[in-house]
Amino acid sequence: MDVPYQYAGPEIPRGCLASKHTFAGISAAGSDTAHTRCHARRMDATSRNPRNHSHAAGQVFCGIIPPHLLDHLSRAESSTISGRARRTLEHDALQRTRRRLTTVRGLAAPAEARAGSDKPQRTIYDAEHTETLPGTKVRGESDPAGQDASVNRAFAGLGHTFDLYSKIYSRRSIDGMGLPLDATVHYGREYGNAFWDGERMVFGDGDGELFLDFTTSVDVIGHELTHGVTQYTANLEYLGQSGALNESVSDVFGSLIKQYSLQQSAEQADWLIGDGLLGPDVDKGTALRSMKAPGTAYDDDVLGKDPQPATMDGYVNTSQDNGGVHINSGIPNHAFYLAAVALGGNAWERAGQIWYDVLTGDGLAKDAQFADFARLTIDAAKARYGDQGEEHQALLKAWSQVGVTNNQGQ
Amino acid sequence: MRIQVRRTGGFAGIEKHAEIDTADRADAAQWDDLVERALADGRDTPPVGVPDGFMYQITVDGRTVYCADPRLTEHQRKLITRVLKEGA
Numbered sequence: 001m002d003v004p005y006q007y008a009g010p011e012i013p014r015g016c017l018a019s020k021h022t023f024a025g026i027s028a029a030g031s032d033t034a035h036t037r038c039h040a041r042r043m044d045a046t047s048r049n050p051r052n053h054s055h056a057a058g059q060v061f062c063g064i065i066p067p068h069l070l071d072h073l074s075r076a077e078s079s080t081i082s083g084r085a086r087r088t089l090e091h092d093a094l095q096r097t098r099r100r101l102t103t104v105r106g107l108a109a110p111a112e113a114r115a116g117s118d119k120p121q122r123t124i125y126d127a128e129h130t131e132t133l134p135g136t137k138v139r140g141e142s143d144p145a146g147q148d149a150s151v152n153r154a155f156a157g158l159g160h161t162f163d164l165y166s167k168i169y170s171r172r173s174i175d176g177m178g179l180p181l182d183a184t185v186h187y188g189r190e191y192g193n194a195f196w197d198g199e200r201m202v203f204g205d206g207d208g209e210l211f212l213d214f215t216t217s218v219d220v221i222g223h224e225l226t227h228g229v230t231q232y233t234a235n236l237e238y239l240g241q242s243g244a245l246n247e248s249v250s251d252v253f254g255s256l257i258k259q260y261s262l263q264q265s266a267e268q269a270d271w272l273i274g275d276g277l278l279g280p281d282v283d284k285g286t287a288l289r290s291m292k293a294p295g296t297a298y299d300d301d302v303l304g305k306d307p308q309p310a311t312m313d314g315y316v317n318t319s320q321d322n323g324g325v326h327i328n329s330g331i332p333n334h335a336f337y338l339a340a341v342a343l344g345g346n347a348w349e350r351a352g353q354i355w356y357d358v359l360t361g362d363g364l365a366k367d368a369q370f371a372d373f374a375r376l377t378i379d380a381a382k383a384r385y386g387d388q389g390e391e392h393q394a395l396l397k398a399w400s401q402v403g404v405t406n407n408q409g410q
Numbered sequence: 411m412r413i414q415v416r417r418t419g420g421f422a423g424i425e426k427h428a429e430i431d432t433a434d435r436a437d438a439a440q441w442d443d444l445v446e447r448a449l450a451d452g453r454d455t456p457p458v459g460v461p462d463g464f465m466y467q468i469t470v471d472g473r474t475v476y477c478a479d480p481r482l483t484e485h486q487r488k489l490i491t492r493v494l495k496e497g498a
Contacts, residue, residue, distance in 0.1 A: 131479075131480060131487065189491075192420075192422075193420045193462065193463075193479070194462060195420075195421065195460050195461060195462035195480070196461045196462060197460050198460060223421075223462075238459075239458065246461065274422070288421065288422045303424065307423070320425060321418045321423050322419065322458065322459075324423075326420075326421075326422070326423025327423055
């Protein structure tokens with residue numbers, strides 16, 4: 001079968017299964033290439049920084065779905081596809097083509113976009129509870145606010161995001177060349193999620209029970225758009241530690257966008273991701289993630305417990321969620337928080353600038369590991385503020401506290 | 411027929427799992443057709459998907475296929491939605 005919308009880099013999130021996250025009845029496989037690759041990657045990371053994976057000794061094993069399980073599977077007999085389904089499939093094929101294009105680093109913005117000013121060019125679409133993208137255009141840049149609160153929140157959130165990147169980091173939109181900012185709201189029915197599809201932010205209304213409307217939190221909007229910034233810059237592979245870094249960068253700038261819009265200092269900020277997003281069925285929870293105290297955002301009968309670790313001691317090896325990209329992001333998230341609070345003042349100024357320098361610099365590889373990112377931020381702090389500066393010291397301490405490097409930054 | 415759906419990823423990164431057994435159901439025949447079409451459209455290996463997108467693993471009587479938002483077919487979407495809603 002064709003493999004239409006995979007990234008050029010990593011294969012699939014098969015790989016390191018931890019004892020607490022296994023597929024029932026599926027054991028570790030032997031000599032598949034992915035198995036070898038997984039080990040190679042892990043050994044490489046370990047050899048560069050032994051501290052990085054020491055917690056995992058004796059716990060990690062790499063496995064995939066056994067090929068024999070897949071081999072005997074029969075393809076279902078094809079039958080007449082209804083017109084509606086055929087249209088869906090055609091739509092999918094178009095999406096896959098677009099996807100392949102947008103994963104190419106440095107995709108040029110349309111010419112008309114480059115001619116833009118330092119003002120955003122926002123367009124909000126309404127999926128009208130379907131899962132067809134982009135949906136119907138409901139608000140453009142020059143249109144006044146309407147009655148739909150989701151549309152208005154998305155529009156405002158795009159503006160806050162554009163402002164931080166533009167005014168603080170002199171970045172013109174997510175690609176640096178004035179790319180128009182698009183968002184789709186009311187995606188699907190009772191859809192409890194938001195994502196970046198390579199071209200736009202997409203927001204569901206939530207299921208009304210566990211999750212509310214995903215446009216509720218400006219940090220969620222900033223998070224999604226920052227996936228766009230990452231796509232156009234470091235293009236961190238959405239898998240394992242580089243995937244967790246991709247997620248963490250989105251949380252960091254998502255939080256900074258909220259802090260900047262509220263003009264909150266590091267001390268005043270709540271450092272929560274998705275504050276106000278949890279629905280009425282969640283009794284014990286404040287948000288989806290906490291950068292200040294990863295693992296404490298919720299602990300609820302229905303939702304379970306926030307699985308994020310704050311330090312490498314709690315690093316979770318799993319094959320789910322592209323290798324736990326939303327789980328282990330807690331570690332670099334907490335490092336940023338520690339550095340920002342140690343420096344004090346506005347987190348977007350020095351700590352944020354250092355993170356931005358690394359994200360957009362030449363040194364960050366697509367498959368960067370936590371330790372690589374840590375060293376780059378330490379180097380960036382030295383380059384921008386000097387090696388005797390408190391910035392350098394704050395970063396050495398922060399990465400050491402979360403167990404990614406020692407207190408020498410090694 | 412035992413149908414299992416596992417949803418992973420998503421902005422919250424919270425896993426959801428549900429299954430149903432159509433043997434106990436009066437509408438088993440409807441499920442047969444839906445399952446056949448959903449599996450026919452599935453992939454044998456998990457796609458990387460998009461940032462924060464849901465990823466799905468559908469297992470029917472031992473056969474597993476994968477798919478991911480926002481590129482579900484109509485049948486996959488319907489099957490996943492029904493199992494996650496009606497399943498245990």
